[in-house]
Amino acid sequence: xxxxxxKSNLTNILLLFFSGGIMVIGVHQTITNGFENSYWLFxxxxxxxxxxxxxxNKDKQxxxxxxxxxxxxxxxxxxx
Numbered sequence: 344x345x346x347x348x349x350k351s352n353l354t355n356i357l358l359l360f361f362s363g364g365i366m367v368i369g370v371h372q373t374i375t376n377g378f379e380n381s382y383w384l385f386x387x388x389x390x391x392x393x394x395x396x397x398x399x400n401k402d403k404q405x406x407x408x409x410x411x412x413x414x415x416x417x418x419x420x421x422x423x
Contacts, residue, residue: 355398362391 369384411419 351398351402355395355402358391358395358398362388362395365391 365384365388369381369388372381372384
């Protein structure tokens with residue numbers, strides 16, 4: 344299995360961190376201002392978390408993809 348790219352790994356960590364941070368801010372704003380004023384914070388946090396999940400699954404699929412031989416690479420380069 345391949346080692347994940349450092350840049351991709353850092354981006355995933357930052358997405359997860361910001362998602363959790365915005366969720367905490369959303370809870371605080373719900374306590375102080377009410378849910379109707381902090382709803383958008385929860386939506387942003389959920390969107391960031393879902394984007395993190397998509398990136399993680401995409402990296403996992405790329406890691407599990409079998410390597411192509413020379414002939415397959417030439418065919419893919421020629422047809423795409």
